[in-house]
Amino acid sequence: MNSPYNKKDNESLSDDIVWHNATVTHADRESLKQQKSVVLWFTGLSGSGKSTVANAVESKLLSLGKFSYLLDGDNVRHGLNKDLGFSDQDRIENIRRIGEVAKLFVDSGSIVLTAFISPFISDRQQVRELLQPQQFLEVFIDTPIEVCEQRDPKGLYKKARAGEIKHFTGIDSEYQAPVSPEIHVKTAEFSVEQCAEQIVAQLEQRGYLKLSAV
Template sequence: MASNTVWHAHKVCRDSREILNDHKACLLWFTGLSGSGKSTVAGLVEEKLHEMGKRTYLLDGDNVRNGMNRDLGFTDSDRVENIRRIGEMSRLFVDAGIITLSAFISPFRSERRSVRELMPEGDFIEVFVDSPLATCEQRDPKGLYQRARQGEIQNFTGIDSPYETPEQPEIHVINNGITPEEAANTVIDYLLTHGYI
């Protein structure tokens, strides 16, 4: 750990970036089982925000693991480190004045809480994309559940590794029997009614 470093405050600050952007920055943290629709909903939310002229960036689990976090596996400790790094990176994006969308299973409450605690009050918006395990298995867009059931993938969330559901998410999307568009509009409505955009 770096003990001889101090955070340097620059003249161009978050407030000035938000004024330039004409919207508040925040972190939309999409969590849910594999196949719940997190990435789909997050992608649609970003598209809608982009059409509205808002500055955004979407961090997706697979994309990050192909780059910055490619050295991590899927053990519990690696999952914790994965989320820690994403949290730190998200904090920088929010400081840059950007509406940041992070779509990760992030199965443990303690790790989601640690990311929340990195952020100033109101900056972390937990979006629980809630789909039943059976529905996620039916969707199984990458064939991962089938491989996990056959023992080909270890430590798979929902099968042999737990998912701890959010207790009080800011946004709870029950993504079962609704369209991705409806799910995305739930998030946009929250941002509008709470003055982020």
């Protein structure tokens, strides 16, 4: 199996570092799990319901006997990305790291769910380009900011409006909505259960939940 990294990825690497090709392949792992691996990239404003819907989707996948893992924005910042703040540059690095982690999970044959605001189109595109075609599905959790503020589960909008939080997406930092997401979910119009069912149905229709050509 060839390296999953392209030439551009390797430009900054030392000549002494080479990709180790494992005996067990990506295809072997998918065959064992009887599924097609993919990244479900949940993006949307804070309070839109990304983590809630992603969690419901993972529960449904578990009930179907599928192998998945949820990477949540807050959880990742407790460990891997705890050194990063919320400036535009730190947000870019946050997503870059998550993209690399998600890529490893895809190589393991898993269905990866990532719940991050990921406000910039270019960063989401960069993650897409790390993966093979059809290994990345952008899931736009499309919720009006007025609804997100009404929910405000962590009280973050209130703090941002009061100037206590800087660089808050949707207030004083830009959110660039997806132009053509593979899956478009509107949590203001449908329940969490209905949104999760919509996403799982899309996975099934696209052939990810059984081992066959997608």
